[in-house]
Amino acid sequence: MARVYNFSAGPAVLPEEVLREAAEEMMDYKGSGMSVMEMSHRSKMYLAIYEETEAILRELMGIPEDYSVLMLQGGATLQFAAVAMNLMTGSGTADYIDSGNFAHGALVEAQKYGDAKAVASSKDDNFAKIPATTRESFRPDADYVHICYNNTIYGSRFTTIPKTDATLVTDMSSCILSEVVDVKKFGLIYAGAQKNIAPAGLTIVIVKKELLGNASPICPIMLNYAIQDKNDSLYNTPPCYPIYMAKLVYEWILDMGGLEAMKAYNEKKAAILYDFLDSSKLFKGTVEKKDRSLMNVPFVTGDEALDAKFVKAATEAGFVNLKGHRSVGGMRASIYNAMPIEGVQLLVETMKEFEEKNIFLLRFCNYFRNSNSDRTFFT
Numbered sequence: 033m034a035r036v037y038n039f040s041a042g043p044a045v046l047p048e049e050v051l052r053e054a055a056e057e058m059m060d061y062k063g064s065g066m067s068v069m070e071m072s073h074r075s076k077m078y079l080a081i082y083e084e085t086e087a088i089l090r091e092l093m094g095i096p097e098d099y100s101v102l103m104l105q106g107g108a109t110l111q112f113a114a115v116a117m118n119l120m121t122g123s124g125t126a127d128y129i130d131s132g133n134f135a136h137g138a139l140v141e142a143q144k145y146g147d148a149k150a151v152a153s154s155k156d157d158n159f160a161k162i163p164a165t166t167r168e169s170f171r172p173d174a175d176y177v178h179i180c181y182n183n184t185i186y187g188s189r190f191t192t193i194p195k196t197d198a199t200l201v202t203d204m205s206s207c208i209l210s211e212v213v214d215v216k217k218f219g220l221i222y223a224g225a226q227k228n229i230a231p232a233g234l235t236i237v238i239v240k241k242e243l244l245g246n247a248s249p250i251c252p253i254m255l256n257y258a259i260q261d262k263n264d265s266l267y268n269t270p271p272c273y274p275i276y277m278a279k280l281v282y283e284w285i286l287d288m289g290g291l292e293a294m295k296a297y298n299e300k301k302a303a304i305l306y307d308f309l310d311s312s313k314l315f316k317g318t319v320e321k322k323d324r325s326l327m328n329v330p331f332v333t334g335d336e337a338l339d340a341k342f343v344k345a346a347t348e349a350g351f352v353n354l355k356g357h358r359s360v361g362g363m364r365a366s367i368y369n370a371m372p373i374e375g376v377q378l379l380v381e382t383m384k385e386f387e388e389k390n391i392f393l394l395r396f397c398n399y400f401r402n403s404n405s406d407r408t409f410f411t
């Protein structure tokens with residue numbers, strides 16, 4: 033069995049222990065004679081899995097009783113519309129921080145349902161940082177303020193939440209369970225599962241119950257949080273198997289020591305990569321230091337051909353899915369919870385070797401490309 037180090041942004045690597053456990057239980061889940069994916073979602077056995085899954089998530093994140101946990105379909109992208117249809121129904125306005133492509137997608141979708149506005153943007157800096165805001169940045173009557181906590185494509189993240197009295201809504205698709213968050217600071221948290229939780233097909237929504245029940249009349253039943261809450265996300269067939277996989281991942285995180293320990297592990301992993309990027313003569317990170325993501329690390333050499341050469345060499349060495357998103361170029365290493373620290377250490381070793389082999393060549397090319405070169409060739 034040859035497993036690669038998979039740096040995919042999503043669907044992403046899952047813990048090996050979890051995959052093993054799922055494989056063991058594949059044909060016969062606890063003496064039922066069937067796989068979890070073959071069970072009725074109304075069966076006693078499945079409902080026990082469902083309840084346990086919710087209970088462990090509540091324990092891990094410290095989700096208070098007055099918040100509902102929903103397990104839905106449609107991905108984070110469908111939540112862009114659901115959030116607006118459920119919550120932008122008071123003043124009909126909502127303020128968005130435009131910190132990257134998913135943040136922007138959420139805004140554009142919400143604009144179909146009301147007065148959604150970008151109150152701050154880092155577009156002019158190619159989203160290399162989190163835009164600064166003050167309390168005054170937001171409209172006083174906004175139904176909510178929306179942020180994308182971790183910008184998967186650009187590799188930035190909020191390290192503090194914006195100051196506002198409005199209900200805070202956040203997309204945590206690519207950082208949920210990677211660090212401790214104070215759920216009480218948010219009215220609603222949503223996340224597609226395929227980055228840090230489970231296979232694709234499951235979307236988590238954690239919403240304060242007092243926000244429920246004000247959905248727009250055009251809101252489809254499946255997107256109506258109050259209806260989903262009343263039916264424990266079992267209005268129709270839920271994504272049964274990804275929910276079961278989420279349970280195994282939550283248990284794995286508990287075994288790892290919970291979110292405090294997960295955060296420490298993630299910081300250690302990210303530091304290995306960022307420290308190297310900061311000392312490298314060939315590779316460099318693309319995000320302002322203070323806003324760097326713990327989960328998604330974009331980097332470039334500054335030379336497209338060399339980037340492609342690195343991706344190819346790394347792939348051959350068993351480090352896959354390192355090609356950057358087309359809007360940033362270069363490389364991106366997504367180092368979610370399930371990426372083992374050895375994967376990051378070995379990647380950095382590979383980068384070091386590549387740098388040693390190629391730095392001379394790069395300087396040589398630059399020297400001749402730039403006829404006014406200040407003769408830094410041999411420095």
Ligand SMILES: *Cc1c(COP(=O)(O)O)cnc(C)c1O
Nearest residue numbers: 107108109134184203205206224
């Ligand atoms: C991946 C991602 C999305 C899109 O998720 P889907 O589940 O594919 O709809 C949205 N927001 C963020 C922050 C993401 O990382």
